[in-house]
Amino acid sequence: MPHWIHIVWRSAAALAVMFLMTRLLGKKQLSQLNFFHYIVGITLGEVAGFISLEVESHFMLGVAAILVWTLIPLGMEKLSLKSKLVRDWFDGKGTVLIKDGKVLEDNLKKSMFTSDELLEELRKKNAFRVADVEFAVLETDGNVSVMMTKENQPLTPKSLGIRVPNEQEPQTVIMDGEMMDEPLATAGFSRGWLGTELEKLGVAIENVYLAQVDGYGQLTVDLYDDQIKVPEPSQREVLWATLRKCEADLELFALATDQNKPRKLYESCVKRMQGVIEEIEPYLKR
Incomplete structure (x- = not known):
């Protein structure tokens, strides 16, 4: 067998073995690269390269080495899930660099x-200013996590005392011009509803590259032809305006009548409508 063919099949086999071993180690090997993972990754790469090019060596010896370098870290990961001592020893601990706005020179x-x-x-x-930082810690993967002082943190609805509902995951109901039945069912809609919404927008499904439905049932689409302008969804705005109009009409009816009983009835309806508006305002005015 020519050497180049030998190298090709050994490289392909090594790639397959490395892929399987990496999947076995899990995503943490990719997302949180600490000292231990760094050493394991380098060594596995070196062994894979060695068994790909060293045609004189036995292929299974290299596979055995990869297996050892995979199973030991995997065992350590399982053990670290149960023992904080092992976790601290292998992963290390974060180091505080700034505390209460003061740089800790010794830790640096x-x-x-x-x-x-x-x-x-x-x-x-x-x-850009150390004085704006309340707390900073050097994580085990080498990144620095920063918490700004209270006055330098961005405003959130919670800090302003505003209650907002939890955001539901948008569902992609059309992809590459094809309807996606499972996401559509997850959103609680049917193909008929989707077809009706597309008709309202004046677009055909074959012209839609991507379409998503948010938690409020609003459909947004992206077309293949970017020159075509698609109107923005306005169901929430229309509903909000309709509710406020109902409130104003009830107040007008209460002011227009001279009879005491109907006036009290209208005023009661106004209060109930105001309660409904106040309750659903966080859902509509976003």
Whole structure:
């Protein structure tokens, strides 16, 4: 067998083995690369390259080495799930670099982190002044997590005392011009409803590249032809305006009547309508 064919099939087999072993290690190997994962990743890559090119060596010996370098980290991961001591030993602990707005120089030196590196990491988090940072910690994967002081944190509805409902996951109901039945059913709608909504927008399904339904039943579409303008969904705005009009009409009826009993009835309806509007306002005015 020619050497190049030998190398091709060994490389393909090594790639398949590496893929299986990486799937076995899980996504943490990709997302949280600490010291231990870094060593394991480099070694697995070296072994895979070795068994691909060293045609004189036995292929299964390399596979055995990859298997060992996979099973040991996998065992350590399982053990770390049950023991904080093992977890701290392998993953390490985060190091506090800034506390109460003060830089902890000793911790910087222990982490071999310079002032320039600290400022660079803070700038990545849009913190250009150390005085604006309340707390910063060097994580085990090398990233710096930053918490700004209270006055420098962005406003949220909760900080303003505004109650808002939880956002539901949008469902993609059309992809590449094809209806997606499962997401459509998850959103609680049918193909007939989707066809009606597309007719309202004046577009055909074959012209739709992507369409999504949000938690409020509003359909947004993206067309293949970007020159065509699609109207923005306005169901919530129309419903809000209709409710306010009903409230205004009831108040007008109460003012227009001279009879005491109908006036009280209208005023009672106005209060009930105001309660309904106040209750659903967070859902409509977003």
